[in-house]
Amino acid sequence: DVKVTQSSRYLVKRTGEKVFLECVQDMDHENMFWYRQDPGLGLRLIYFSYDVKMKEKGDIPEGYSVSREKKERFSLILESASTNQTSMYLCASRTDRAGVYSNQPQHFGDGTRLSIL
């Protein structure tokens, strides 16, 4: 089975802090994704990466950046955390080549519930 591990289940940070959320997958997947989940809004894509050092903006990239230095690890960075970034953050990975229209499913981690005070 695919294993996607997010480093923290719960995280509390203060406004203005730089926050790092880490995600590791163990299946050598090319594609990795960061979503945020808010009640009534479903999942919204923040950023995704289809290869090491490659990244693309999703639907709501403002206030976030990402890093992918190794294939198995995809980090989400909140440059200066704000209270409106309090949310559940979900990481996912998927196989298939970059840019391929795919029927392969995404595999999700258990999420990080982030609170910004």
Place this chain on the structure above:
Amino acid sequence: AQSVTQLGSHVSVSEGALVLLRCNYSSSVPPYLFWYVQYPNQGLQLLLKYTSAATLVKGINGFEAEFKKSETSFHLTKPSAHMSDAAEYFCAVSLTGGGNKLTFGTGTQLKVEL
């Protein structure tokens, strides 16, 4: 833009009753479609996917979904609900040209009552 609509943010059924969760997509081209389930304090788990091989798709835990092109729908059903089915369910769509991206519906919370 691709979109997916889930009708009903909350659905309540009795144990043993039919479960029907609705999903409609907007596209002139048949997409790839997925249903995911999220149990409390967990990530999303794939229930089933439609990939054009068959219009009736069977998934895990007794769930199935039928792709209806004429109705642009992909509703999720289960003949007999169990208490363990209580969770949030998400429909997602991937369209040609969408590359790597999935678009998710807003989710339906399923409650199962005794």
